[in-house]
Amino acid sequence: MSDLIRLGVILTDRGSKYAVTGARVTSRSEVDAVLTELKQDRAYAKATHNTWAAVLPQGALKADDGESGAxxxxxxxxxxxxxxxxxxxxxxxxxxxxxxxxxxxRVQDAVRAYFDDRGIGH
Structure with missing residues (x-):
């Protein structure tokens, strides 16, 4: 399976908790495999939203998972x-x-935390 980079819960705001996860992928099927792997953890499967974006060789993809615009x-x-x-x-x-x-x-804060963990300028 993929090598998930899971930072876990990195911030809270008024009771909502945010976590950030990432992985190297090169296709939509790999994105789907990462999401499936993440959701094997019941806490992530029960989360209100698992919003994501991917930049792939064939173009960019994103999904709000109910968190409109995220x-x-x-x-x-x-x-x-x-x-x-x-x-x-x-x-x-x-x-x-x-x-x-x-x-x-908060979404931006989570992505920034991921970038910082990976040593990526933003």
Whole structure:
């Protein structure tokens, strides 16, 4: 299977918890395999959202998984960092309070933490 880079829960905001995970991928089928592998962990399978983006040789892909607009946030950050052949997944466990626009800032914070862990400029 893929080599998941799982940072776990890296921040909380008003009860919502955010985690970030990534892996090297070169195809949609590899993205799907990474998502399947991640969701074998019941905590991730039960998460409210597993939002992701991937930059592949054949183009960019993203999915909001119910967190409207979050996939494009991840994708834009990956493109700015010139990160390719990779998928980044931001997982959110909803804490009961709506975050409004702050939810996008938390997604950005999660992606930045992943970049920092990987030594990638952003």
């Amino acid at each position: 996939g494009i946030v991840i994708l834009r950050m990956m493109e700015r960092a010139e990160m390719s052949d990779h998928v980044i997944i931001v997982t959110r466990w909803y804490g009961g309070k709506k975050l409004g626009g702050d939810r996008f800032r």
